[in-house]
Amino acid sequence: MKPRTASLTRMAWFVAGAIALSACSSGKNEDAAAGAQPASAGQDPVNAPLKAELVNIEVKVAKGPSYDAATDQLRVTVALTNNGPVTLPVTGRNPVTMGVVQKLASDNGLPDKRGEETRAAFSEDIPPTQTGLVEVTLPAAFVIGHKVEFDALQEGVAWFGFTYDQDTAVVGPFQRCGGDSGLCGSDGTPLPAL
Known part of the structure; x- marks a missing residue:
């Protein structure tokens, strides 16, 4: 060569x-x-989208609801227990978050309607058999006169309670205490203060 x-x-x-x-x-x-x-x-x-057969969760109120008078906000800590076979991812695209849905009372005994909604993010992925906690802070105006439902979801894929018939947690309804201050349950009992 x-x-x-x-x-x-x-x-x-x-x-x-x-x-x-x-x-x-x-x-x-x-x-x-x-x-x-x-x-x-x-x-x-x-x-990857979580199919219904991969989602088996429990949603419970772990702490609260309580009222922060300084900011006029309701606070609730919500627990999500993963009883399914795969880790629930809370980062990246299509993360699992806690949906917070304002429930509007319907007439004639029909189920409540969905009102405004927001999200609360978990800090870490939730492996099988583990529980993730998220603190939800809501302005009093969001909760007055309404129940609030906590329904986990995978963004862009499905609401676990609404679509997959999994557990949700509900608090409320709430009202102002004695006029224009504080936050009370529907029976008039003031919520615990922070």
Whole structure:
């Protein structure tokens, strides 16, 4: 071989080797949560949709409701226990969050209607058999005259209670105590103060 041809042959082998090595796994995504798809640099992973058969949860009020007079807000700590076979992801795209739904009383004994809604985020993924806690803070105006339902969901996929018939928790209805101050239950009893 001529020196130039030998040089090009070595370069071709080098490039082929580099391509083959780059096709091998780097191990980066091998420990990713089940169902998470790798994302491009700088993007959150996309969580696989949780099908109904993978979701088995309990939602309970762990603490509260209580009233913060300084901010005129209701506070409730809600617990979500994961009895399903997969970890509930709380980060990335399509995370599991706690939906907070204002319930509007219906006429003629019909079920309550859904009013405004908001979300509360969990701080850590919730593995099977574990419980995640989230503190929900709501302005008094959101709760006065209404019940509030806590219904976990996977964003962009499904509400676990509404769609998959899983547990939800409900508090309220609430009213002002003695006029225009404080927050009371429907029986007029003041909520515990913070």
